[in-house]
Amino acid sequence: MEPPMRQPPPPRSSAATTILGKYQVIRLLGRGSFAKVYQARSLIDGTIVAVKIIDKSKTVDAAMEPRIVREIDAMRRLHHHPNILRIHEVMATKTKIHLVVEFAAGGELFSAISRRGKLPENTARRYFQQLVSALRFCHRNGVAHRDLKPQNLLLDAAGNLKVSDFGLSALPEHLQNGLLHTACGTPAYTAPEILRLSGGYDGSKADAWSCGLVLFVLLAGYLPFDDSNIAAMYRKISRRDYQFPEWITKPARFVIRRLLDPNPETRMSVEDLYGNSWFKKSLKVEAESETESSTLNLDSGYGNRVRGLGVNAFDLISMSSGLDLSGLFQDEGKRKEKRFTSGAKLEVVEEKVKEIGGVLGFKVEVGKDSTAIGLVKGKVALVVQVFEILPDELLLVAVKVVEGGLEFEENHWGDWKLGLQDLVLSWYNE
Incomplete structure (x- = not known):
């Protein structure tokens, strides 16, 4: 069990304030053996939240790995009850996991x-x-x-x-x-x-x-x-x-x-x-959702999927090692997808992907709902999906290799990377 939280030191001055994603860290609320909890403010709407920062180097072992995943999964399923602490977002870097949750001021x-x-x-x-x-x-x-x-x-x-x-x-x-x-x-x-x-x-x-x-x-x-x-x-x-x-x-x-x-x-x-x-006696009946599980729908932008594919923040977690947890528990070398962020418009990215595919000799297929772009050449098959992280500001693009991973790496990836370079803010696996 995690030991009780120790009393935090006095709040830091505003000059030392940290920006974490779209949150401004205000003060330390407490700390345990593997996590620190901070009060933070959303830079988008001013909402006060708590951010639990977990140090991967201290926690990702045989005992702690399932606890981290279980906590997130349970809170995701129970998101809608008024007396259960609400989870807003999950983010991660190579060294830290960030759980953004409801702030309990009391x-x-x-x-x-x-x-x-x-x-x-x-x-x-x-x-x-x-x-x-x-x-x-x-x-x-x-x-x-x-x-x-x-x-x-x-x-x-x-x-x-x-x-x-x-x-x-x-x-x-x-x-x-x-x-x-x-x-x-x-x-x-x-x-x-x-x-x-x-x-x-x-x-x-x-x-x-x-x-x-x-x-x-x-x-x-x-x-x-x-x-x-x-x-x-x-x-x-x-x-x-x-x-x-x-x-x-x-x-x-x-x-x-x-x-x-x-x-x-x-x-x-x-x-x-x-x-x-x-x-x-004096019981107040709360409006409870009786569904078997609740899909997390975040207002922050992480929960909004382009054109209705229905991917939420936790689906995004499974795709992006730069944001989340799947990279903690998988060998990065086994991944068959490339991910990058882009500041371009959604339509610009989609058209550029189709253009590059055509130039490189890939057959381009677009689904009826236009949520994914399929590209096929010989034994190589790709699916490109574009996710809107912050509307009109930040996209996450996933290039998934469905078939022919080795051939793609050896014969095609260099050309694709060169063609995409004007769209890329950063590659997640680099």
């Missing part, structure tokens, strides 16, 4: 508890309702969080809860016979069946256990089971060896007891909470 819920101790029941219930709403959405979309704790629950400027840190989440493709089999999470908040790990476990029921612990902490100000010795803590959990402080009401105790049931078969589920009268 900080960690853990900090609020540390300052205030126990929370009033109405306040605790409101946070709990928002947490449960987010988790129900996660579970309906096949995602189990598996690392729920106050440190991973953030607050926005209006005091609304935002679930974050999906690095240990489980997606539908991780199931084996409908169950999960990996032990993970923070021991003090982890369900006993995960610690026991005798057979698989239901991720949604494990999240329900963690919800019970979070609710106890919100109302009591401390953990019900807390022991540095994991075996001793597990014995307490198995015996339900904990005491309620006198100020927690009977209806709230009932909910906590049902959630902190060491038997997942009889434990209350997240869905069951919606039938509980204490939970439903």
